[in-house]
Amino acid sequence: MLIFECPYCGVMAEETELTAGGEAHVKRFGPGSSDEDFETYLFHRENPKGVHFERWRHANGCGKWFLAARCTNTLEVFGTYPAQTTRPPEPILEAIRAKRPGFQWRDLA
Amino acid sequence: MxxxxxxxxxxxxxxxxKVEALPATGxxxxxxxxxxxxxxxxxxxxAGVEALPGVRETRLTGGKGLLWMSPDELLLICAYSAADRTAHQLAEALKxxxxxxxxxxxxxxxxxxQGRNAREIIAKLAPVDMAPSAFGPGMVRRSRLAQVPAAIWMTDSSTVQIMCFRSVxxxxxxxxTTSAELGGEVGYY
Amino acid sequence: MSTRLVSGGRLIDRTKPITFRFNGKRLKGHAGDTLASALLASDQMLVGRSFKYHRPRGIVASGAEEPNALVGLGEGARFEPNQRATTTELFEGLTAQSQNHWPSLDFDIGAVNTHFARFLTAGFYYKMFIHPRPLWKHVYEPFIRQSAGLGKAPDAETKDSDRYEHFYAFTDVLVIGGGVAGLQAALAAGRSGAKVMLIEQTAHLGGRAPVDGGTIDGQEPGAWVDQTLAALNAMPNVTIRARTMGAGIYDHGYVLGYERVADERPGTDGPRHRLWKIRAGRVITATGAIERPISFAGNDIPGVMLAGAVRDYVVNYGVSVGDRTVVVTNNDDAYRTAIVLAKAGLSVPCIIDARPLGGGALMEEAKALGIRVETGRGIAKVLGGKRVTGVVLCNMVGEGALVEEIACEAVAMSGGWSPVVHLWSHCGGKLTWDADQAAFRPDATRAPIGADGQANVLAAGAANGFGRLQNVLQDADVAGKMAAHALGFDAPKDAPPMGEDAAVKPLMPVWLMPQSAHYGLRMKAWLDYQNDVKVSDVQLAAREGYESVEHTKRYTTLGMATDQGKLSNINGLAILSDALGEPIPQVGTTTFRPPYTPISMGAIAGEARGEIFQPLRRTPMHGWHEAHGAEWEPVGHWRRPYCFPKAGEDKHAAVAREINATRQSIGMLDASTLGKIIVKGPDAGKFLDMLYTNMMSTLAPGKCRYGLMCNENGFLSDDGVVARIDEDTFLCHTTTGGADRIHAHMEDWLQCEWWDWKVYTANVTEQFAQIAVVGPNARKVLEKLGGMDVSKEALPFMTWADGTLGGIKARVYRISFSGELSYEIAVPANQGLALWEALIDAGAEFGITPYGTEALHVMRAEKGFIMIGDETDGTVIPQDLGLGWAISKKKADYLGKRAQERTHMTDPNRWQLVGLETVDGSVLPDGALAYASGKNANGQRNTQGRVTSTYHSPTLGRGIAMGLVLNGPDRMGEVLHFTNTEGEPIAAKIVSPVFYDPEGEKQNV
Incomplete structure (x- = not known):
């Protein structure tokens, strides 16, 4: 059972305190967007065997959503960070690059 | 009333x-x-306190004070009869x-x-480290008790208070009470 | 015969006799005995029957790996099948029954199967029961059901009388296994300052070392164990739990420990089992090793045992398994058994060593004791039926020709030791093949990984493939220090204790004895005792093309019994690898899965049974409903009254009465479960405009508006009335099931998308008890309570007001879900019951009638109001339901708007909401499909609509329904065809979904 550190309240929370919310950094497309953009927004998701960026909510806790960089293969957690951002913090990306040379995720590398 | x-x-x-339901509280x-x-x-x-509580802290004196709930949420504790008035006055003050x-x-x-085994009662139900080195008076933890959300804090080293939704x-x-049944001492802490 | 020796037995207390029963027979043992040792002491060699052939089975092992000695333990509310006698501590009054035989253990009809063994080979069930198909239901299935399973299930009506619980523990270092390796690892980690927890599955710390001998720091291992335990107990940062098995290791250092708190003292206060949910920074698996049997013919006859177990019974329990014991081995360790037996005054007619040159120092010691040693020899077969009478000695090389018959009562066998790698493997730890020891051992370079990306499990001691005492202690010391160091604790630079034991000669792998045993021997050479899998079965599977070890396992059932192949897996794997002509590491092992040994269902459930099996949510008026005979309807975890039947009334009649009373005079509903969420802030209106399809920002303070919420897929997800409290505050009502979900949905968008918008939410659902007072006389009753003006002028339809009613502070909403004059009154939850009772009193003269969810549903359906979850199912958009009026055309954006522009959503052929009126007045079945002409590509009848809500309307005296129908709104008056639940045709006319008061005159008064 996974544990993540909630970046808001500092609790090392186990999965039963959390709810998973799918992929992080999905850009919303609303009315006026092209069919392609909207399709990408609504349906297209990464499914890497490797580092992934995810949304988690500390539901049985402080109630805040946070984001996590986690390897879907080894389950290593490279870090958690607040949800109010469109891009992972640089130190987390650095840590991933160091351990996963050639790492790529959407437009991140 | x-x-x-x-x-x-x-x-x-x-x-x-000793497990007890506390009377109505503001x-x-x-x-x-x-x-x-x-x-x-x-x-x-x-709230009648000097300063806001820090992250996962409580500031309680004489059954009155504040609990940290999240980075933008606090819970004010007061007398039940004073709650409506206090809420109204605070809302006015924050206008x-x-x-x-x-x-x-x-x-x-x-x-x-309450009692020597109070910590163990909670540790049977919540995925929280209840060891004295990890949790004690002055701290508050929101988590779950078995299948429902709850907040837990200690008013002294052998007294735990628990807040849950009314319906549960x-x-x-x-x-x-099940966790506090006789013979259930774990002897862990 | 097996018997109790006059002296010895380090774990038993001869001054404390214990009486117990086995198959009704009164037997005696001592405190400290296991059920197995006490049975052996009473010469109960035969303890069960095997699964397939019903072969006689005796005790083989002395611990968790035991495959045979499974018993039904206890009686009545404490009966439990398939309990291992070797891990069951004896207590006064214990009762046990042997399993899998009829009519008795000694005479079992099923044993006839052994004569058909030739036909009951691997894959028998697959081959036999496939044809002819018609025989399956009435011949094969009953046969398989009859023969399936070992123990009998506890009586279905009897409730387990014991209590169980969980416990969450957090530690830096968790050591699993309390043998000398575990103790040393715990000591090393503890001295580093780390918080350490050590769990041991048996009641005793120290493991095998006190039996196996040697010295540690010049002392007997037992003395060292006592001294180390004392040191550990004195350390405040170390916790030791005996009788606690490491059941499984999971992701990120999560470990389940299974504590048998009171198995040996049933009926005392406290829980029987406790499931420890442990989160550890590092885990050390010091789980020891398990001895392997040797595959020779008749190795399943009672009296053939593992050499280490034979030694355990003598040393630990003072039990002799036979006066004469033949030892058969491929390694030095079994010589210890011969030496122990000889020193206890028992006879060892022969040590049969498969190795041409035999062993080292221990062999010399045995010889010095006058024991005959035959090297390069093997056992061709064991003689005897229900117990051993002798063995046939043969040469290891060859097919098993008789060299000599040796009479004996027991055979102690050792095929070498396999490290217990189960826990290491549970969470992804990989293994490496150690050819010298012919065993898989943990590969430290491919260890399980924790959240930090570092190896978080370390194996230590025998579990890590070490055999010699010195190596075990050294390895454990390093593991303890490394684990603590990894967590930031500095270990003192002290040396591990010195272990000394006899030097050993290498083992020789023996997978079949003799090497070229002929078929007649191979089909009597057991691999899996419990599931009756033999060498010949695995060889047959390989011949039939089963190459993968996982497939072979399932085809032959090797290792699939309750012991999960603890004794059989490596031997079976070696036979398979030989048959395939591939090296063992290439063939690989099957997957090790938790739990290590079976754990009780009670422990898994913990406290969650009976009244607290799951949370029931109760409204403040729950007790009143209960006292007034409510029939309950579960809505999520809530319990809501479905209706309130009176004496002699069925539910149908109650619902009709409740509706009629409400429509004609006055009814009241506990609506407290409806979600209530405060949305506040300068951007609250803007936010709600995004959340709802309607325009909410234009709602005036004091007014209410019905709103729809969609998800980004465009589908309807919730509905409810929004009340504007003041300029920047709204109160949003949600459905009962939607309160938590919609609050989370709001927070999601506020936190993750529009985090710069100034909006706060608070879920205040449970702050208020909410009561709907409904019907033409509603106003009169509220006026009777008094306190605020509830007139049409002061409180018109779709408005709200604050005030008091009957002295209780209340907020009153003029909203209606029934089509009648209706007030929803919210009061603080703690005063909900007071208001409810005040209304009952005040309304008595009008015949005020509490109604439940079914009356609510029928009344809303009569009005054509949709219900989330009935008319919607996650594929329905508001436009399908004729709710276009609730979708703002002025807004540039709202959640779901873009999706509703997709071609599939604007397709004119989407099914749309209509009312359905049966031609004969009967009630349509829920979910019934309306036929269309022709068939689809799968040969099924085409459909053109379906029923979404259907009720008998007492108001109209007929069946009414709503449904989604192709071009429905354009087909008013057309008749559609359905079938009822009996399969008979039933016709319904398409009508308006508003069956009652279409002008809305009754609610707006």
Missing amino acids: SDVKTAMGAAQFEGIA MITIRGTFSDAGFGKAVCAA GQHALVANVSDARSLFQV SEYVYGLL
Whole structure:
């Protein structure tokens, strides 16, 4: 059972305190967007065997959503960070690059 | 006020610890930006404390004070009869700021577990490190008790208070009393 | 015969006799005995029957790996099948029954199967029961059901009388296994300052070392264990729990420990089992090793045992398994058994060593004791039926020709030791093949990984492949220090204790004895005792093309019994690898899965049974409903009254009465479960405009508006009435099931998308008891309570007001879900019951009638109001339901708007909401499909609509329904065809979904 550190309240929370919310950094497309953009927004998701960026909510806790960089293969957690951002913090990306040379995720590398 | 009827009344149970439903208590949810000018002052004044609690801290004196709930949420504890008035006054004091004040005294239930084994009762139900080195008076932890959300804090080294939603009071009381049944000492802490 | 020796037995207390029963027979043992040792002491060699052939089975092992000695333990509310006698501590009054035989253990009809063994080979069930198909239901299935399973299930009506619980523990270092390796690892980690927890599955710390001998720091291992335990107990940062098995290791250092708190003292206060949910920074698996049997003919006859177990019974329990014991081995360790037996005054007619040159120092010691040693020899077969009478000695090389018959009562066998790698493997730890020891051992370079990306499990001691005492202690010391160091604790630079034991000669792998045993021997050479899998079965599977070890396992059932192949897996794997002509590491192992040994269902459930099996949510008026005979309807975890039947009334009649009373005079509903969420802030209106399809920002304070919420897929997800409290505050009502979900949905968008918008939410659902007072006389009753003006003028339809009613502070909403004059009154939850009772009293003269969810549903359906979850199912958009009026055309954006522009959503052929009126007045079945002409590509009848809500309307005296129908709104008056639940045709006319008061005159008064 996974544990993540909630970046808001500092609790090392186990999965039963959390709810998973799918992929992080999905850009919303609303009315006026092209069919392609909207399709990408609504349906297209990464499914890497490797580092992934995810949304988690500390539901049985402080109630805040946070984001996590986690390897879907080894389950290593490279870090958690607040949800109010469109891009992972640089130190987390650095840590991933160091351990996963050639790492790529959407437009991140 | 004679019509006030809490979910569990004065229920209590004596096992390896004493479990009791606490009487109606004033509870006020406050959301706002803690660093906003005037916010801390208004809230502290309403709660009768010197300063806002830090992350996962409590500031309680004589059954009154504040609990940290999240980076933008506090819970003010006061006398049940004072809750409406306090909430109204605080809302007035915060007028002009972006903040939310809501009396939730009736939405929640409070329980107390007291005794040498109080920590163990909680550790049987919550995925929380209840060791004295990890948790103690002055701290608050929101988590779950078995299948429902709850907040837990200690008022002294052998007294735990638990807050849950009103609708699941009977369930939570059942959890606490079952865990406190005789012979259930774990001897872990 | 097996018997109790006059002296010895380090774990038993001869001054404390214990009486117990086995198959009704009164037997005696001592405190400290296991059920197995006490049975052996009473010469109960035969303890069960095997699964397939019903072969006689005796005790083989002395611990968790035991495959045979499974018993039904206890009686009545404490009966439990398949309990291992070797891990069951004896207590006064214990009762046990042997399993899998009829009519008795000694005479079992099923044993006839052994004569058909030739036909009951691997894959028998697959081959036999596939044809002819018609025989399956009435011949094969009953046969398989009859023969399936070992123990009998506890009586279905009897409730387990014991209590169980969980416990969450957090530690830096968790050591699993309390043998000398575990103790040393715990000591090393503890001295580093780390918080350490050590769990041991048996009641005793120290493991095998006190039996196996040697010295540690010049002392007997037992003395060292006592001294180390004392040191550990004195350390405040170390916790030791005996009788606690490491059941499984999971992601990120999560470990389940299974504590048998009171198995040996049933009926006392406290829980029987406790499931520890442990989160550890590092885990050390010091789980020891398990001895392997040797595959020779008749190795399943009672009296053939593992050599280490034979030694355990003598040393630990003072039990002799036979006067004469033949030892058969491929390694030095079994010589210890011969030496122990000889020193206890028992006879060892022969040690049969498969190795041409035999062993080292221990062999010399045995010889010095006058024991005959035959090297390069093997056992061709064991003689005897229900117990051993002798063995046939043969040469290891060859097919098993008789060299000599040796009479004996027991055979102690050792095929070498396999490290217990189960826990290491549970969470992804990989293994490496150690050819010298012929065993898989943990590969430290491919260890399980924790959240930090570092190896978080370390194996230590025998579990890490070490055999010699010195190596075990050294390895454990390093593991303890490394684990603590990894967590930031500095270990003192002290040396591990010195272990000394006899030097050993290498083992020789023996997978079949003798090497070229002929078929007649191979089909009597057991691999899996419990599931009756033999060498010949695995060889057959390989011949039939089963190459993968996982497939072979399932085809032959090797290792699939309750012991999960603890004794059989490596031997079976070696046979398979030989048959396939591939090296063992290439063939690989099957997957090790938790739990290590079976754990009780009670422990898994913990406290969650009976009243607290799951949370029931109760409204403040729950007790009143209960006292007034409510029939309950579960809505999520809530319990809501479905209806309130009176004496002699069925539910149908009650619902009709409740509706009629409400429509004609006055009814009242506990609506407290409806979600209530405060949305506040300068951007609250803007936010709600995004959340709802309607325009909410234009709602005036004091007014209410019905709103729809969609998800980004465009589908309807919730509905409810929004009340504007003041300029920047709204109160949003949600459905009962939607309160938590919609609050989370709001927070999601506020936190993750529009985090710069100034909006706060608070879920105040439970702050208020909410009561709907409904019907033409509603106003009169509220006026009777008094306190605020509830007139049409002061409180018109779709408005709200604050005030008091009967002295209780209340907020009153003029909203209606029934089509009648209706007030929803919210009061603080703690005063909900007071208001409810005040209304009952005040309304008595009008015949005020509490109604439940079914009356609510029928009344809303009569009005054509949709219900989330009935008319919607996650594929329905508001436009399908004729709710276009609730979708703002002025807004540039709202959640779901873009999706509703997709071609599939604007397709004119989407099914749309209509009312359905049966031609004969009967009630349509829920979910019934309306036929269309022709068939689809799968040969099924085409459909053109379906029923979404259907009720008998007492108001109209007929069946009414709503449904989604192709071009429905354009087909008013057309008749559609359905079938009822009996399969008979039933016709319904398409009508308006508003069956009652279409002008809305009754609610707006």
